[in-house]
Amino acid sequence: MLFFGKKTLDKKSGREKEEIKKPSNKKVSTKTLSGFMELLPAEQIVFNKMFDTIREAYELFGFIPLDTPILERAEVLLAKAGGETEKQIYQFKKGDTDLAMRFDLTVPLARFVAENWRELAFPFKRYAMGKVYRGERAQAGRFREFYQCDIDVIGDEKLDIRFDAEIPSIIYTIFNKLGFDKFTIQINNRKLFNSLFSGLGVSEKSAKIMQSIDRLEKIGAEKVEEELSELKLTKDVIEQILNFINLKGSNSKILQGLKDLSIENDEFKKGIEELEMVVNLIQQFGVPESNFRIDLTIARGLDYYTGTVYETRLDEYPEIGSVCSGGRYDNLASQYTDKKLPGVGISIGLTRLFDQLKKKEVIKTGSATLTQVLIIPMTENPELSIELASVLRENGIATEIYFTQDKMKKRLGYADKLGIPYTVIIGEDEIIKDVYTLKDMITGEQKELKREELLEKMRKGF
Amino acid sequence: MLFFGKKTLDKKSGREKEEIKKPSNKKVSTKTLSGFMELLPAEQIVFNKMFDTIREAYELFGFIPLDTPILERAEVLLAKAGGETEKQIYQFKKGDTDLAMRFDLTVPLARFVAENWRELAFPFKRYAMGKVYRGERAQAGRFREFYQCDIDVIGDEKLDIRFDAEIPSIIYTIFNKLGFDKFTIQINNRKLFNSLFSGLGVSEKSAKIMQSIDRLEKIGAEKVEEELSELKLTKDVIEQILNFINLKGSNSKILQGLKDLSIENDEFKKGIEELEMVVNLIQQFGVPESNFRIDLTIARGLDYYTGTVYETRLDEYPEIGSVCSGGRYDNLASQYTDKKLPGVGISIGLTRLFDQLKKKEVIKTGSATLTQVLIIPMTENPELSIELASVLRENGIATEIYFTQDKMKKRLGYADKLGIPYTVIIGEDEIIKDVYTLKDMITGEQKELKREELLEKMRKGF
Numbered sequence: 001m002l003f004f005g006k007k008t009l010d011k012k013s014g015r016e017k018e019e020i021k022k023p024s025n026k027k028v029s030t031k032t033l034s035g036f037m038e039l040l041p042a043e044q045i046v047f048n049k050m051f052d053t054i055r056e057a058y059e060l061f062g063f064i065p066l067d068t069p070i071l072e073r074a075e076v077l078l079a080k081a082g083g084e085t086e087k088q089i090y091q092f093k094k095g096d097t098d099l100a101m102r103f104d105l106t107v108p109l110a111r112f113v114a115e116n117w118r119e120l121a122f123p124f125k126r127y128a129m130g131k132v133y134r135g136e137r138a139q140a141g142r143f144r145e146f147y148q149c150d151i152d153v154i155g156d157e158k159l160d161i162r163f164d165a166e167i168p169s170i171i172y173t174i175f176n177k178l179g180f181d182k183f184t185i186q187i188n189n190r191k192l193f194n195s196l197f198s199g200l201g202v203s204e205k206s207a208k209i210m211q212s213i214d215r216l217e218k219i220g221a222e223k224v225e226e227e228l229s230e231l232k233l234t235k236d237v238i239e240q241i242l243n244f245i246n247l248k249g250s251n252s253k254i255l256q257g258l259k260d261l262s263i264e265n266d267e268f269k270k271g272i273e274e275l276e277m278v279v280n281l282i283q284q285f286g287v288p289e290s291n292f293r294i295d296l297t298i299a300r301g302l303d304y305y306t307g308t309v310y311e312t313r314l315d316e317y318p319e320i321g322s323v324c325s326g327g328r329y330d331n332l333a334s335q336y337t338d339k340k341l342p343g344v345g346i347s348i349g350l351t352r353l354f355d356q357l358k359k360k361e362v363i364k365t366g367s368a369t370l371t372q373v374l375i376i377p378m379t380e381n382p383e384l385s386i387e388l389a390s391v392l393r394e395n396g397i398a399t400e401i402y403f404t405q406d407k408m409k410k411r412l413g414y415a416d417k418l419g420i421p422y423t424v425i426i427g428e429d430e431i432i433k434d435v436y437t438l439k440d441m442i443t444g445e446q447k448e449l450k451r452e453e454l455l456e457k458m459r460k461g462f
Numbered sequence: 463m464l465f466f467g468k469k470t471l472d473k474k475s476g477r478e479k480e481e482i483k484k485p486s487n488k489k490v491s492t493k494t495l496s497g498f499m500e501l502l503p504a505e506q507i508v509f510n511k512m513f514d515t516i517r518e519a520y521e522l523f524g525f526i527p528l529d530t531p532i533l534e535r536a537e538v539l540l541a542k543a544g545g546e547t548e549k550q551i552y553q554f555k556k557g558d559t560d561l562a563m564r565f566d567l568t569v570p571l572a573r574f575v576a577e578n579w580r581e582l583a584f585p586f587k588r589y590a591m592g593k594v595y596r597g598e599r600a601q602a603g604r605f606r607e608f609y610q611c612d613i614d615v616i617g618d619e620k621l622d623i624r625f626d627a628e629i630p631s632i633i634y635t636i637f638n639k640l641g642f643d644k645f646t647i648q649i650n651n652r653k654l655f656n657s658l659f660s661g662l663g664v665s666e667k668s669a670k671i672m673q674s675i676d677r678l679e680k681i682g683a684e685k686v687e688e689e690l691s692e693l694k695l696t697k698d699v700i701e702q703i704l705n706f707i708n709l710k711g712s713n714s715k716i717l718q719g720l721k722d723l724s725i726e727n728d729e730f731k732k733g734i735e736e737l738e739m740v741v742n743l744i745q746q747f748g749v750p751e752s753n754f755r756i757d758l759t760i761a762r763g764l765d766y767y768t769g770t771v772y773e774t775r776l777d778e779y780p781e782i783g784s785v786c787s788g789g790r791y792d793n794l795a796s797q798y799t800d801k802k803l804p805g806v807g808i809s810i811g812l813t814r815l816f817d818q819l820k821k822k823e824v825i826k827t828g829s830a831t832l833t834q835v836l837i838i839p840m841t842e843n844p845e846l847s848i849e850l851a852s853v854l855r856e857n858g859i860a861t862e863i864y865f866t867q868d869k870m871k872k873r874l875g876y877a878d879k880l881g882i883p884y885t886v887i888i889g890e891d892e893i894i895k896d897v898y899t900l901k902d903m904i905t906g907e908q909k910e911l912k913r914e915e916l917l918e919k920m921r922k923g924f
Binding site: 027028029030031032033036037038039040041044045047048059060061062064065066067068069070071072073075076079090091092093094095097099101111112114115116119120121122123125126131133135144145155158159160162163166169173281284285286335336337338368369370371382383386387390393396397398399400401403404405414417418 | 489490491492493494495498499500501502503506507509510521522523524526527528529530531532533534535537538541552553554555556557559561563573574576577578581582583584585587588593595597606607617620621622624625628631635743746747748797798799800830831832833844845848849852855858859860861862863865866867876879880
């Protein structure tokens, strides 16, 4: 807590003079800004569990934690940004310095690797989980402050394609541990699009073509064809694009279909080869066939990814869109260094994911606390209560003592309201008779236990 | 990753038009702002361990997580601030909204409790651990972005004094788990100062008197006396103040000394009573006598705390100052609500603590990764490597596969540089002979194991 009195410099003593500001009666509104998520305890606990699950999985796969500042020099964060991106960024001046709040975790990673690459071992595998900021126009489901949970594998000059195949096994592990079984990791390779368009002589229009294709699911094939016509593409070109994106079915069928297109272009062939390798390795990683598939319409942005790209959809909630996306890029940090740093990574937008799952009532909140045992001392001297609490805590059991002198009903009401599973009442009678009551707040079951039995039970951690 | 191309609205189609910005050759500086800590992996890992230790202790004592926005309406954060505080705050406008970055975790807590008190169970015990921002003039050891790790117990209208006694046991648990045994929790009660000054008729000068007393350790008793004279206090008043702050020795001796002052003032007596109660209970909580003591010079700010106050010092590094401070206050959120919300809390400034311990070389960094096993596939098909990695990960062992086709020396060098404790090499020979080599990278010891032995060993988690 900073000191809140107004400080002014006392000219005589050179020290600060205090003028205590009187509290005014007018109350300040306590609403948070729109687009900023703030959770009540029961929800925060679930959110943290999801956060910890993701973190544990990232660590299990050998990723190293990195925590970069939220505030950076604007020049650093804007080195590559422009247009809409720049408008979204929270930017301001403090003194003479132009500052900006980070809008993703990739730009700070690029800056970090460029700055510290001599210190790092490559491939550099880092995870980062923190808040990022985008001052978007407020709309339902959009956040201005939100958590991103990222991993990236960065190579020095080169990065083996096999790392691309490991990523889906990480996605699989995470969504599995989050309690989902019906989800699909969609995989594509940007080399296919890129070379297809250059082969057809429509590279310049590739951005717009991809925009149409990206919306295939939303607007349907007919509308896509219509939009492509508007771009003044020839019938033949449109046909070839549609032949490509219409390749559907099992992964092996799509791969065969791609080969059957007989497109004589090295990059296209390379794209097929990479896609095939990734898909085959994914199976070795133990990801079930039902949880991943090639989807040739997945593009992921326009100028950034250069190889494998990923999106992840919850099969039962397709309207949420992709919950985990990413891909392979050729060069992470060209704005900061001449070092060539290829990488592959993914990002989970946890705030949005949590919010969407909450709205769909997929998220079940439980207790509004992590406390497992509430000890209720009924005597003036809480010595035994404190002793019990200490034993429990030494055994890793989160424990509270209800010190406030309230009526029993209110004390038990506290445990009820928070959802604390066990209470122990410790009064004069209990101490004299050496019998204590352990109450299971869920079943209502009560057990009378002697002091040593109670301690023993608690030492065992139930 | 946001899209980086400049977007402009294409008037004809109504859709966005892409102009890909060419990367310039001029590189942007990759330095972070001064006052913003960014750690390399080996340090980040230690930092995170400290963070997790604090979090676990907070949860063990029944505190509930709360995560408030970093950015709030300026009006909310500045409701009580003024003067120097206000100057330090990062404030800016986005559109029509005046925004500010939080400068502590207490103000957002006050706002949260005022907004949600109907939803909460009281006493509301919350922990919050996150970054806060103060645009102070840059100086050694001062941070502009830093982690605070706070707990507070908030009562609705009342809060039992026994909660004050539980706080030092939390501090003790944390610093113990952080590996310290020589530290002292210093305890005082602000009622003593407050009533002493009012009894002596010098309340108006209390702020300045406390400033002098606060610097007792720094400037010495003689200089304090001199400064008090400058405040035009009578000899008698100065003597009584010095009698008070000179009470030293064991806790019981100080308590006796306070009683012997025979100050006939209800608040002073209440202060002694509270202090005595807290000190006695602390012992019941199992905090050794060597780790806490009454220190009547501890004041902690000027207008905020109203009862028990705490500071914590590492005995071997007194120059670091207090590493965990806090206290009891009468009313958390008067600027937001008419509800009376007394509370008691502490804060650990983790960024500064880490930085100071690092400079004193107390912090020993180990591995630059959390990975325990590096699997090195020497065959084109990494199937067995992937299988082993999966088994290890299922057993909770952080594992990496070195997919890059480098020379063996470089691969082992990667494990060496990061400090990965074990490597397993899997080549053609190994697969044919069904014998694999598990190398302990620290002792250099190598064990030849059959596939099943290796898997068995790994399933057991070493």
